[in-house]
Amino acid sequence: MPFIQFDGPELTKEKKAELVAKLTQASSEVLEIPEQAFQILIKENSMDNIGAGGKLLSERHQ
DSSP states (O other): OOEEEEEESOOOHHHHHHHHHHHHHHHHHHHTOOGGGOEEEEEEOOGGGOEETTEEHHHHTO
């Protein structure tokens, strides 16, 4: 069973559903595996919990 993990920003339920559908469809087409075989894990990260270049992302995007 293929497993896809997506780490990204906090998303609405609607955006998560769209992301899951599109990741599943594209992966199924490329790998020629039925969509039902895929599992997707979405990990949401607050910008307060990610640092880049010595600063929190929440500080960089103010």
